Amino acid sequence: MLEIKDLHASINGKEILKGINLTVKSGEVHAIMGPNGSGKSTLSNVLVGHPAYEVTKGAVTFDGKDLLAMSPADRSHEGLFLSFQYPVEIPGVSMVNFMRTAVNEQRKYKGLPALTAGEFLKLMRQKREIVELDSKLANRSVNEGFSGGEKKRNEIFQMAMLEPKLSILDETDSGLDIDALRIVAEGVNKLKTPETSCIVITHYQRLLDYIKPDVVHVLYKGRIVKTAGPELALELEEKGYDWIKKELGEQA
Amino acid sequence: MQIEPNKYVKELTQEKYKYGFTTDIHTDIIEKGLNEEVVRLISSKKGEPEWLLDFRLKAFRHWQTMDMPTWAHLDIPEIDYQAISYYADPTRKKDGPKSMDDIDPELLKTFDKLGIPLEERLALSGMAVDAVMDSVSVKTTFKETLMEKGIIFCSISEAVREHPDLVRKYLGSVVGYRDNFFAALNSAVFSDGSFVYIPKGVRCPMELSTYFRINAANTGQFERTLIIADDDSYVSYLEGCTAPMRDENQLHAAIVEIVVLDRAEVKYSTVQNWYPGDSEGKGGVYNFVTKRGNCKGEGSKLSWTQVETGSAITWKYPSCILSGDNSTAEFYSVAVTNNFQQADTGTKMIHLGKNTRSTIVSKGISAGRSQNSYRGLVRVAERADNARNYSQCDSLLLGSRCGAHTFPYMDIHNETAVVEHEATTSKISEDQIFYCNQRGIPTEDAVGLIVNGYAKEVLNKLPMEFAVEAQKLLSVSLEGSVG
Numbered sequence: 001m002l003e004i005k006d007l008h009a010s011i012n013g014k015e016i017l018k019g020i021n022l023t024v025k026s027g028e029v030h031a032i033m034g035p036n037g038s039g040k041s042t043l044s045n046v047l048v049g050h051p052a053y054e055v056t057k058g059a060v061t062f063d064g065k066d067l068l069a070m071s072p073a074d075r076s077h078e079g080l081f082l083s084f085q086y087p088v089e090i091p092g093v094s095m096v097n098f099m100r101t102a103v104n105e106q107r108k109y110k111g112l113p114a115l116t117a118g119e120f121l122k123l124m125r126q127k128r129e130i131v132e133l134d135s136k137l138a139n140r141s142v143n144e145g146f147s148g149g150e151k152k153r154n155e156i157f158q159m160a161m162l163e164p165k166l167s168i169l170d171e172t173d174s175g176l177d178i179d180a181l182r183i184v185a186e187g188v189n190k191l192k193t194p195e196t197s198c199i200v201i202t203h204y205q206r207l208l209d210y211i212k213p214d215v216v217h218v219l220y221k222g223r224i225v226k227t228a229g230p231e232l233a234l235e236l237e238e239k240g241y242d243w244i245k246k247e248l249g250e251q252a
Numbered sequence: 253m254q255i256e257p258n259k260y261v262k263e264l265t266q267e268k269y270k271y272g273f274t275t276d277i278h279t280d281i282i283e284k285g286l287n288e289e290v291v292r293l294i295s296s297k298k299g300e301p302e303w304l305l306d307f308r309l310k311a312f313r314h315w316q317t318m319d320m321p322t323w324a325h326l327d328i329p330e331i332d333y334q335a336i337s338y339y340a341d342p343t344r345k346k347d348g349p350k351s352m353d354d355i356d357p358e359l360l361k362t363f364d365k366l367g368i369p370l371e372e373r374l375a376l377s378g379m380a381v382d383a384v385m386d387s388v389s390v391k392t393t394f395k396e397t398l399m400e401k402g403i404i405f406c407s408i409s410e411a412v413r414e415h416p417d418l419v420r421k422y423l424g425s426v427v428g429y430r431d432n433f434f435a436a437l438n439s440a441v442f443s444d445g446s447f448v449y450i451p452k453g454v455r456c457p458m459e460l461s462t463y464f465r466i467n468a469a470n471t472g473q474f475e476r477t478l479i480i481a482d483d484d485s486y487v488s489y490l491e492g493c494t495a496p497m498r499d500e501n502q503l504h505a506a507i508v509e510i511v512v513l514d515r516a517e518v519k520y521s522t523v524q525n526w527y528p529g530d531s532e533g534k535g536g537v538y539n540f541v542t543k544r545g546n547c548k549g550e551g552s553k554l555s556w557t558q559v560e561t562g563s564a565i566t567w568k569y570p571s572c573i574l575s576g577d578n579s580t581a582e583f584y585s586v587a588v589t590n591n592f593q594q595a596d597t598g599t600k601m602i603h604l605g606k607n608t609r610s611t612i613v614s615k616g617i618s619a620g621r622s623q624n625s626y627r628g629l630v631r632v633a634e635r636a637d638n639a640r641n642y643s644q645c646d647s648l649l650l651g652s653r654c655g656a657h658t659f660p661y662m663d664i665h666n667e668t669a670v671v672e673h674e675a676t677t678s679k680i681s682e683d684q685i686f687y688c689n690q691r692g693i694p695t696e697d698a699v700g701l702i703v704n705g706y707a708k709e710v711l712n713k714l715p716m717e718f719a720v721e722a723q724k725l726l727s728v729s730l731e732g733s734v735g
Binding site (some may be wrong): 048050051052071073075076077081082084087088090091092094096098099101102105106109135141142147158162209 | 256511596682683684687688689690691692693694695697701702703705706707
């Protein structure tokens with residue numbers, strides 16, 4: 001589904017990603033862990049096409065198509081979703097208006113007719129139940145005045161609405177209490193199908209207690225330095241990242 | 253961001269003004285220039301009574317003593333008032349006199365194309381229209397239906413002929429010809445506009461609207477509208493306007509006067525979409541307009557709502573004189589400027605009566621290299637006990653080459669007054685746009701969505717059909733502005 005080859009990217013002339021190689025197949029859940037500043041958020045931003053980042057080398061294919069050649073909106077239409085670490089507030093734009101525009105843009109891209117108001121509201125009602133958001137959601141402005149937990153639930157709600165093939169969860173667990181974490185994680189699991197994949201970016205094992213990864217990667221200084229099964233996350237939780245740094249030091 | 257700005261801006265600003273066509277029709281245009289003879293000629297073409305000619309001549313003589321105002325935050329190129337033709341009549345056929353039922357099909361087609369069908373069976377439901385092209389009213393729909401309730405809705409020229417007493421009583425009573433430079437000019441040379449009279453106790457059963465269209469080149473349009481709402485009446489009035497795309501600037505200097513009597517209510521909504529000029533700042537309409545209402549009656553109410561997207565330069569301050577006790581006035585405005593447009597717009601709320609209340613909500617949106625100013629005055633007179641005003645002025649910036657300015661003035665002479673003023677300035681952030689992009693909403697649509705959200709409070713005040721149109725217009729006006 002996703003194939004990243006030797007990806008280099010920089011921001012303001014500073015190289016952050018220094019040759020990422022990663023393959024995610026349909027139905028897989030990959031966790032990307034690593035210390036602060038290792039390039040985890042840069043990787044997710046580059047994949048969704050944030051204009052502040054510049055890809056200097058490498059290639060990314062998504063379902064066989066050249067991802068890097070697509071506009072950010074088309075990457076979304078093709079089925080790539082990012083649950084933002086810090087969802088932005090958009091005052092005055094109601095969730096219902098925002099999501100309706102988003103869903104209908106996707107349908108337009110796929111050559112489908114726009115949903116009627118009735119169809120859309122029904123869909124919205126079904127999907128918000130997945131993350132236990134209440135009916136007031138529809139009329140609230142996008143993320144405005146949302147608590148930290150509500151913002152993250154709102155991200156997963158949007159994921160449910162857009163039904164992406166590949167979802168990237170960028171530190172979705174940060175700032176969540178244990179109940180909110182459970183709701184968010186269960187939401188992600190309910191949306192999981194054998195055809196969809198997930199990249200979970202996190203510092204901590206606790207999210208991975210709920211969302212079980214097939215593969216765990218460690219990103220360090222812009223490179224993936226270690227890849228293993230779910231047991232790697234437990235090991236990191238126990239030992240921290242120092243032993244990996246040491247291991248690398250020994251190799252160097 | 254993702255767009256090549258120059259190419260994009262050019263394509264969109266050139267193409268998206270969809271009202272920029274011209275109508276090829278024989279138009280009776282008087283010679284360029286302005287002098288007493290021209291004023292007399294306009295008056296005689298309209299077959300006006302002596303008192304009105306006198307009014308025009310007094311205004312003209314006064315105008316000659318005045319200079320163009322320079323206090324606005326506007327850069328207005330010098331206007332040669334002798335290079336403009338002051339009267340253009342597209343309804344006058346070369347052969348024979350015109351009859352009311354004999355409208356040139358070209359004119360009907362023009363208004364059809366603008367989305368304003370003039371045949372009553374095709375009309376938007378619940379809306380009567382007075383269609384004005386250049387200096388002349390082409391047709392007023394549903395006149396007879398309205399007359400059954402005693403409502404007078406016609407062109408001002410017709411009102412002068414058919415209802416001279418009403419016109420004479422109120423014309424110039426809210427905006428005198430000495431008021432300002434453009435008011436004096438308008439009073440001297442005004443041509444058509446609408447006249448509305450709602451009799452006592454009548455609630456007007458449909459929206460009344462006037463559609464102004466400039467067509468002829470090198471002419472000015474000097475509309476004059478007069479609305480009188482008698483005791484306990486209600487009317488909602490809408491105004492729309494468009495003009496062809498031309499490289500020369502065109503002058504539109506209008507006066508709108510509204511008189512609101514005891515417990516009456518008038519809602520006046522404008523969607524102003526005059527040609528704004530091209531992306532290089534060439535051409536466009538100069539919109540220098542004086543609009544004012546007098547809440548004369550006890551408990552009367554006047555509400556101005558304006559969506560200003562067009563014109564190269566806008567100089568416009570729809571105002572209210574709250575002379576009746578317990579009267580209420582509102583001003584809701586969205587003003588958008590893009591490319592090289594300039595707008596200096598706002599309102600004046602003059603509290604004279606006791607327990608009067610006014611609300612001002614102004615939302616400025618600037619993009620491109622445009623300049624957008626809010627200018628407002630709240631005056632509370634000595635005898636206006638317990639006056640209340642709430643003003644909110646927000647500015648939204650797109651890009652870093654445009655300007656937003658706020659000039660609020662307060663002049664309070666009564667210590668029981670409560671006056672509040674809030675102002676904010678914000679910018680559409682790249683992060684907001686990217687968030688929309690990631691959800692599949694392209695940048696242009698994202699800007700439209702965000703801007704419409706920002707302006708919602710004002711758009712909600714518009715009648716339904718207008719609100720939808722205004723929303724689209726806001727998005728279109730700003731297309732190509734984020735790059």
